[in-house]
Amino acid sequence: MKNNKQHIWIGTDQLNNSQELSQMEQSEFAELPANGNSVDLKLESNRRDFLKYLGFGIGAATIAACDIPVRKAVPYVVKPDTIVPGVATYYASSFVQGGDYCPILVKTREGRPIKIEGNSLSSITKGGTSARAQAMVLSLYDTSRFDGPRAIVDGVPDKKATSWADLDAAINKKLKPGARVRIVSNTILSPTTKQAVADFKATYPNTELVSYDPVSASALLQANEESFGQRAIPEYMFDKADVIVAIDCDFLGTWLSPIEFARQYASRRKPNGQTKMSRHIQIESYMSLTGSNADNRIPLKPSQIGAAIVALYGEVAQQTGAGGGRLAGPKLSADQQRKINTIAKELVAARGKSLVVCGSNNKSEQILVNGINAMLNNYGRTLSFARPLMTRQGDDKAALQL
Incomplete structure (x- = not known):
């Protein structure tokens, strides 16, 4: 076997430079016994021996084709008390990314996070996680992520990272007590970060914090502020609803707090004879995780979602005698209108025990x-607004005014 690394040996014979081993390596062909003028060959083997030789030959050829990599196991000089090689350590933490929030348990080996699980002690998620929380561990090993602060040059991040000291010096040159400063961020849930922003505003009074969420719920916030004077998202209780109508709203997959909603939703989807099973109707323009679990799914075009909301509002208003009657707006087909009328009857029959949610980012529809x-x-x-959901605080209007 060829090996370019002279300090690596395989077997004691090679280590001791055995003469017999050297002769075997030099003898490529073994001499066969001769009997007179003919060679006396007695080759007797069965199928099992043939397979043995074939397997050994393939293995030897594979090993000879490449060098064995050298892997060094370096022990701890002073081993940390919290690390036992081969034994996993778990840490309680939180996954917060934009408006996504999830209490988690992080499984680590020798200080390296390798798996994310939900924290069963959480009263909100009760041990559940989302696909984004599960995939978060991959971002820790992303070789393409920034390794430090970078300046923006012509709208593009500089390829070369700068130091925090140089970045602070560059920003301090431009900061003045009367300067107009805008801090752009996604939804901030951390009280510590909010206090840091407040301290910054105290030093620079003309500072404004602009919150922008890529997956925006700004229309829902604006609608609630106009309807109830409170710019917040209410607490949705799917476990207390007998009839659920979701309009272009994937509350089991991506909408607002899917981990919490999925737990509540599942508690009413088990026909065990003790709890009444909820009825779920989904009106949507695309196939979603929530729509695939619905009892009745009504597909519409994206341009028809607004018309469906107007039609449902008018039918519920007519059947309840409130809301001022039907509204003028785009019309649905006769078959679609008939389905909306049936949904309205079910909602009115479950008055006080129904729930209508909408994922539209249109203020009028909300x-x-x-x-x-x-x-x-x-x-x-x-x-209810008693415990509002604060995971979405972005303001699209403020972002457009930048």
């Missing part, structure tokens, strides 16, 4: 959904 829930007396029963 105001109509608020009106539907109000006519059905759902506020205080299946949704």
